[in-house]
Amino acid sequence: MGIDTKTFETLFKQNFVAVTAYCNKYVRDTEEAKDLAHRAFMKVWEKREAVPEGSNVKALTYRIAHNLSINYIRDHKKFCDEEELQTVESENSDADNDIKAAELEAAVIDTINHMPEKSKKVFLMSRYDQLSYNDIAGQLGVSIKTVEAHISAALKLLRKKIFGSAP
Amino acid sequence: MNHDNDIPYISDVRMLDIDTDHEWARFKAAAGISEPKTFRLSTLWKAAASIVLIAGASLLAYNHLAAPATETHVASQEAIEATVETSTQISLNRNSRITCTDNRKNGTYNVQLEGEAYFDVEKNPDRTFTIDTKDVTVTVRGTSFDVCEADGNTTVTVTSGNVEVTNHADNQTIGNLTRGKQLVCHAGGKMEVRDVDNFNCIAWKLRNFEFNDQTLEEIMKQLQTAYNFQYNFANDDVRKAKLTGTFDQQDIQSVFTVIEEALDITITQDADGAWSIGK
Numbered sequence: 001m002g003i004d005t006k007t008f009e010t011l012f013k014q015n016f017v018a019v020t021a022y023c024n025k026y027v028r029d030t031e032e033a034k035d036l037a038h039r040a041f042m043k044v045w046e047k048r049e050a051v052p053e054g055s056n057v058k059a060l061t062y063r064i065a066h067n068l069s070i071n072y073i074r075d076h077k078k079f080c081d082e083e084e085l086q087t088v089e090s091e092n093s094d095a096d097n098d099i100k101a102a103e104l105e106a107a108v109i110d111t112i113n114h115m116p117e118k119s120k121k122v123f124l125m126s127r128y129d130q131l132s133y134n135d136i137a138g139q140l141g142v143s144i145k146t147v148e149a150h151i152s153a154a155l156k157l158l159r160k161k162i163f164g165s166a167p
Numbered sequence: 168m169n170h171d172n173d174i175p176y177i178s179d180v181r182m183l184d185i186d187t188d189h190e191w192a193r194f195k196a197a198a199g200i201s202e203p204k205t206f207r208l209s210t211l212w213k214a215a216a217s218i219v220l221i222a223g224a225s226l227l228a229y230n231h232l233a234a235p236a237t238e239t240h241v242a243s244q245e246a247i248e249a250t251v252e253t254s255t256q257i258s259l260n261r262n263s264r265i266t267c268t269d270n271r272k273n274g275t276y277n278v279q280l281e282g283e284a285y286f287d288v289e290k291n292p293d294r295t296f297t298i299d300t301k302d303v304t305v306t307v308r309g310t311s312f313d314v315c316e317a318d319g320n321t322t323v324t325v326t327s328g329n330v331e332v333t334n335h336a337d338n339q340t341i342g343n344l345t346r347g348k349q350l351v352c353h354a355g356g357k358m359e360v361r362d363v364d365n366f367n368c369i370a371w372k373l374r375n376f377e378f379n380d381q382t383l384e385e386i387m388k389q390l391q392t393a394y395n396f397q398y399n400f401a402n403d404d405v406r407k408a409k410l411t412g413t414f415d416q417q418d419i420q421s422v423f424t425v426i427e428e429a430l431d432i433t434i435t436q437d438a439d440g441a442w443s444i445g446k
Contacts, residue, residue, distance in 0.1 A: 005200060012187075013191055016187050016190050016191070017185050017187065020185060034185070038194060041194060042194070042197065109185075
């Protein structure tokens with residue numbers, strides 16, 4: 001019966017980023033999302049003695065994270081529109097797809113964070129700041145060819161890590 | 168198939184650059200999971216006095232029994248800062264841990280220290296502020312100071328105010344330690360007081376260095392305590408080269424640039440981040 005500290009630590013370390021990404025989809029605020037993830041894990045920890053043998057603790061954590069996120073949105077209603085809230089509430093909370101999406105996101109984040117510094121910078125400027133290759137080359141004082149090479153290297157790495165193969 | 172569009176959009180990947188070990192340390196502290204492993208905690212004491220405390224290379228596994236209002240801070244890879252009481256600030260050096268117990272009932276505030284910390288303690292005549300290492304108890308009399316427990320010795324270096332130290336071996340007390348005084352408590356309990364002419368020993372906190380005709384070998388060792396980097400010497404000539412100068416709150420790159428100019432040497436960073444010092 002129950003979850004021992006070592007098992008819990010592994011659960012926490014393997015899933016914290018993904019659970020945060022999952023909460024972030026609801027609250028759109030990474031600091032709040034981190035707090036919610038902490039609270040979700042805390043609830044699991046507090047219930048560790050009562051968790052039956054063989055239960056899916058990861059799914060339980062996501063379910064709690066989902067509920068906490070919904071509560072958070074409700075409590076901060078003035079900042080979000082009713083329609084959006086209804087959409088969120090009607091979603092199936094522990095649908096496999098949501099969890100898979102969060103885990104995929106965490107894997108992407110992890111891959112990006114392990115890219116060589118230059119490739120990472122160029123990639124983020126391109127994909128998240130939506131800058132053109134021309135603008136990136138100008139800002140970093142490198143040629144467009146160099147920017148292309150970094151993007152190509154970054155995408156290759158992502159394909160390899162996420163899709164399991166390089167084309 | 169064009170994979171470019173298959174990559175899911177993430178709101179801001181940079182915000183999700185999460186240090187899982189750090190979050191786990193936070194979680195453990197909040198959940199009260201104790202384990203003599205890698206913690207990350209910080210505490211800083213603010214007062215009419217500042218004190219730096221440095222404690223041993225190895226963390227001792229203290230058993231902290233539940234006490235009134237206890238908080239723990241751990242610094243593992245990097246130094247951290249913590250505020251306790253209202254404005255007491257504690258800078259905790261790497262590989263160090265403090266456990267603070269606020270006992271209002273008898274008007275005491277106690278810090279158990281393993282490793283090194285710099286204290287800036289708020290002035291409060293209604294309570295006694297003490298710091299315990301394995302070997303000594305430091306009582307704050309409105310002061311700033313550094314306490315270091317290392318290699319079996321505890322060293323207390325006072326930068327302002329007035330400190331009193333009691334060793335645990337025979338309860339001997341030495342009081343009235345003021346600016347520039349350094350007390351060393353040796354293994355076994357023997358204590359001696361000496362004058363320090365610079366505060367390089369606590370530069371990990373202050374980042375002020377004063378070198379007077381010292382070898383590069385000695386200098387790099389001291390800089391390492393503040394900046395946490397790896398380095399190696401190309402040859403003995405460089406190792407024995409001597410330098411006089413002061414550095415005030417500079418980043419390590421500019422410190423190295425000055426040393427390069429002064430000694431006509433090169434200091435370059437390898438692919439693995441270590442610094443090579445050579446001609």
